[in-house]
Amino acid sequence: MSENPLKIMYFSPVASDHAHDEIFADMARDNKLPGTEVHVTSLPASEGNFSHIEFRSYEAMVTRGIIRAARQAAREGFDGFVIGCFYDTALHDAREVSGEMIVTAPCQSSCEIASTLANRFGVIVGRRKWVHQMSATVREHGHEHRLSGFYHVELGVTEFQQDHAETERRLIEAGRKAVEEDFAEALILGCTMEVGFNRELGRQLGVPVIDPSIAALKRAEYAAILKRQCGLVPSRKWSCEAPPEHEMASIGGFDQGEAFGSRVVVAASGESTIRNAA
Known part of the structure; x- marks a missing residue:
């Protein structure tokens, strides 16, 4: 396997809250494998001040933010992306636009x-x-x-x-x-x-x-290992087909603005730092 650390993003589809982010950073630190780097991120305030998405109408509002976050994570070279809600909000939608990155949900x-x-x-x-x-x-x-x-x-x-x-x-x-x-x-x-x-x-x-939350993190980590070691790259054919890039660019909204409201990075060593805090 590559000497580069596995990179997993745990994305909470709620607005940035440092206490909330630290809960999941601690979870990642306690449960990740040595050599895995985990970025805990949240929805930017521009997408709405959500503290939960218990309602379907809230889910509909944050779906765009999840898609944008998944696209940005794939661009940054993440091996896996976790959508941190048990509704598995926008799981299939995010997979469409995630390239070769693994996408999982709780x-x-x-x-x-x-x-x-x-x-x-x-x-x-x-x-x-x-x-x-x-x-x-x-x-x-x-x-x-x-x-x-x-x-x-x-x-x-x-x-x-x-x-x-x-x-x-x-x-x-x-x-x-x-x-x-x-x-x-x-x-x-x-x-x-x-x-x-x-x-x-x-x-x-x-x-x-x-x-x-642990289950989703570990499934993403395991799938990323399988991709690296066994060549099991996600399919983007048939029902998983991605939209054409030129259409997304023409429509707009897929890539504009900040994708994340905050970011806590749990390094492969276990140390954590805050970046791009909102």
């Missing part, structure tokens, strides 16, 4: 990992509102037959990190229902902001608990 990555650990898994989500859309995403990825159910804890995206003891209590309660009543053999945390709770839940519930 729901798809988590379900793939869960399917290698167990025959049946449950997903703990923040609010009932999310279930309809997430059910469709799990179905699209081909894992509906493995799903024991969705278990909501009535916490919004921005609330998971406010009171850790209360969040953990609710997650354990939902997890017990999934495992003891619906016989789930593994659990997925259905929001990237549930980062940091998987190990204690796994200890308490006795089943593997998958953190979706």
Whole structure:
């Protein structure tokens, strides 16, 4: 494999917030392989001051920013690009314009990992509102037959990190229902902001608990290794066909302006620096 470090970008489709960015920089530092460089980035303020994208209308608004970020990451030579939302927002759209760069997202990555650990898994989500859309995403990825159910804890995206003891209590309660009543053999945390709770839940519930932000990062990292070592380059044929560059240039909006609102770089050594902070 090349002596150059693997480069993975973890892109949060919300506006820059340094506390938010540092949560995911810490996640990357704790879980990446030695020799992998991770850039944690966010949506620029020019795309809207989003603190979450729980609503489909919010998702629609940030899709352009995700596409622009994916194009810029590919230009910068990143091996992998992670869309940091469990809705897997704009996953297929970003892949179209990403060239030979790997593009992953949390729901798809988590379900793939869960399917290698167990025959049946449950997903703990923040609010009932999310279930309809997430059910469709799990179905699209081909894992509906493995799903024991969705278990909501009535916490919004921005609330998971406010009171850790209360969040953990609710997650354990939902997890017990999934495992003891619906016989789930593994659990997925259905929001990237549930980062940091998987190990204690796994200890308490006795089943593997998958953190979706870690899952997406590791799937991107693994796919990037396969691309380098085994020549498994993403296809851009048929349904993955990219739009013609001349059409995108004529339409406008794909490349203009800043693609990122902030950037925390976790170097291959594990040290981190802030660049281009908004």
